[in-house]
Amino acid sequence: MKKLVLLLMLCAPLATFAQKFGHVDAGSIMQSLPEFIKVRGELEALQKEYENDLKAMQDEIQRKAEDYDKNKSTMNTTKQEETEAELNDMYQKLQQAYSDNQQNFQKAQQEKLQPINDKIMTAIKNVGVAGGYVYIMDISSGIPYISETLSVDVTNDVKAEMNKLK
8 A cells, every 4th residue: 555655656746747738730720811811812913023024024135135136247346245235234134133023022921921920929829828838839840740649739729819819
């Protein structure tokens, strides 16, 4: 009997320190949000606008290059050099526009998605505090394995919390 009581006394503290772990699929939560769908549409429209601008610049360069190739034999050396320099400048402007568009798109993407990410993180933190979790890991960020017996999927809890935050 003493051994049983001693064993219970040793195991009781371990049970009181049991830790709760959770996991969430923040990517699927984000994909299901109406505000994300709206932002994705806005970003796709912006990307299409940038693509159209670059295509117009490429077409202009192509047209000038073909015209240059046709008329090169009738041009004097000075005119050839001027046209080549102009084509070179146009090509450099195209490269700069491509780089600028990439940077502007990334900036717009970050600005538009940040409030959504913040809202999801707030919901995850609220679920973690309310549920007494030690960790809540985001499986959409590439965690290769999570034990379903030791970790609780709190994705639905976070979705419910997201509805409260609206």
